[in-house]
Amino acid sequence: MINKIIAQVERLALRMEPQRGIRLLNALPPSAIEALQRARFRRTLRLAAERSPFYREQFRRRGIDIRRIEHPSQLGDFYTTGEDLCERLDDFKIGRADTVFETTGTTSPVPKRVYFSQAEIDEMGRASAVALSFLGLSPEDTVLSAFDCSFWVSPATVRSAFQYIGCFHSEAGKIDPLDFYERAAFYRPNIIFGEPSWIVRLSNIAAERGVWPLKFLFAGGENIAETARQLVEQTWRAPLYLSYGQTEAFGSMGIECVEKEGYHRNDLHFIFEVPDVDESGTGELVYTTLTRDVMPLIRYRSTDLTHLIDEPCACGLFAKRIARIRARTDEMVVCGMGNVGPWVFAEVLRDVNGHGADWQAVVSHDGRRDVVELRLELEDLGHWAEVQQAVLVNLRNRFADFWKNYEMKLYDFRVIPCASGSLRNGRKLKRVLDERQPMPSPCAVEVHAGS
Numbered sequence: 001m002i003n004k005i006i007a008q009v010e011r012l013a014l015r016m017e018p019q020r021g022i023r024l025l026n027a028l029p030p031s032a033i034e035a036l037q038r039a040r041f042r043r044t045l046r047l048a049a050e051r052s053p054f055y056r057e058q059f060r061r062r063g064i065d066i067r068r069i070e071h072p073s074q075l076g077d078f079y080t081t082g083e084d085l086c087e088r089l090d091d092f093k094i095g096r097a098d099t100v101f102e103t104t105g106t107t108s109p110v111p112k113r114v115y116f117s118q119a120e121i122d123e124m125g126r127a128s129a130v131a132l133s134f135l136g137l138s139p140e141d142t143v144l145s146a147f148d149c150s151f152w153v154s155p156a157t158v159r160s161a162f163q164y165i166g167c168f169h170s171e172a173g174k175i176d177p178l179d180f181y182e183r184a185a186f187y188r189p190n191i192i193f194g195e196p197s198w199i200v201r202l203s204n205i206a207a208e209r210g211v212w213p214l215k216f217l218f219a220g221g222e223n224i225a226e227t228a229r230q231l232v233e234q235t236w237r238a239p240l241y242l243s244y245g246q247t248e249a250f251g252s253m254g255i256e257c258v259e260k261e262g263y264h265r266n267d268l269h270f271i272f273e274v275p276d277v278d279e280s281g282t283g284e285l286v287y288t289t290l291t292r293d294v295m296p297l298i299r300y301r302s303t304d305l306t307h308l309i310d311e312p313c314a315c316g317l318f319a320k321r322i323a324r325i326r327a328r329t330d331e332m333v334v335c336g337m338g339n340v341g342p343w344v345f346a347e348v349l350r351d352v353n354g355h356g357a358d359w360q361a362v363v364s365h366d367g368r369r370d371v372v373e374l375r376l377e378l379e380d381l382g383h384w385a386e387v388q389q390a391v392l393v394n395l396r397n398r399f400a401d402f403w404k405n406y407e408m409k410l411y412d413f414r415v416i417p418c419a420s421g422s423l424r425n426g427r428k429l430k431r432v433l434d435e436r437q438p439m440p441s442p443c444a445v446e447v448h449a450g451s
């Protein structure tokens with residue numbers, strides 16, 4: 001019953017002028033949203049326990065009686081991880097799917113595969129449409145998107161939202177930003193979607209060759225340094241908004257508003273928790289899906305470190321927020337190169353002769369783009385040129401996506417020789433270091449100061 005009412009309210013809100021639609025959604029009392037979450041969560045839990053051997057086994061082993069559970073936090077130390085998804089895919093896939101997406105370059109060479117039905121996609125698209133229309137996206141707009149289509153979720157995410165908005169839209173794919181710039185001139189899009197590092201590169205080109213009027217730019221898929229965001233915004237004289245998502249969550253966990261102080265979270269489709277926090281209030285974001293029948297995820301570990309913001313936002317939107325992501329719990333780094341972890345560099349170095357046992361990859365930002373430095377311990381500098389050449393050949397042959405991003409100048413890649421024994425100063429060597437500035441939101445500072 002409550003499901004139907006909220007879906008009706010969402011549909012109605014989308015047909016209204018955005019500010020009125022938001023007012024309508026804001027009029028929903030918090031208790032109605034909590035009741036909806038509870039009903040959707042209990043349904044998800046029942047479905048999982050009935051059909052998934054993984055969940056059934058876990059609940060039995062922990063003595064969990066799901067009839068008594070009303071919120072994910074009552075599940076104690078039960079969590080689901082990306083490794084579970086990779087290892088026991090068939091146990092998670094419990095409904096009929098219409099499509100699948102993959103995450104590239106995760107912690108292992110095996111991609112995570114996440115299946116969806118069209119009904120699930122439509123359902124989540126409606127919520128994204130509400131958020132995008134709040135940013136000003138309307139049926140009169142022309143949108144060009146440069147999201148990568150290779151098994152990636154983002155093109156489907158935006159399409160699911162645009163069907164409700166009814167704007168003109170085309171998928172360019174992640175082509176070379178220069179190529180995009182030249183071909184876009186014909187369509188004159190007033191809104192552009194893409195990955196942050198790709199948008200930065202496009203903006204560098206536009207700064208040299210000229211801009212056309214944009215309403216806004218929209219980026220998803222990775223973090224962006226605030227200095228880089230400012231460069232993009234100054235170039236186009238238009239705001240750049242970010243979204244937060246994972247393939248496992250159909251890319252639609254949260255979206256920025258005009259305030260750009262955290263992502264307004266998608267509470268109608270997820271329950272978000274940060275169960276364990278450190279002294280600064282930061283911890284791993286964990287989420288439970290509420291509207292998924294094909295592959296429901298219960299207490300899924302995002303591996304992203306952040307905190308939840310429950311204080312109201314200056315923009316007036318009812319949805320609460322997730323703060324900017326601080327870091328990841330694993331050694332994965334999301335940057336202009338792509339999603340990279342230790343195994344990526346180990347693979348790039350495989351069969352490369354002439355370097356010592358130790359290496360370290362360091363990601364920094366030079367004000368224009370991310371810089372990936374692969375530091376190698378070398379016995380003998382005499383072979384340096386050959387080593388460098390071999391590394392680049394491996395990168396090109398073994399990682400087509402990373403090479404493509406390199407050719408598009410989305411990041412700079414440098415191989416740096418180091419003296420033997422210089423990298424390891426403790427027992428354990430951190431293989432991948434992210435030295436870009438952490439990006440705390442102003443809200444985060446307020447929360448910490450008050451607590």
Ligand SMILES: [Zn+2]
Pocket residue numbers: 257258259264313314315316317
């Ligand atoms: Zn806001």
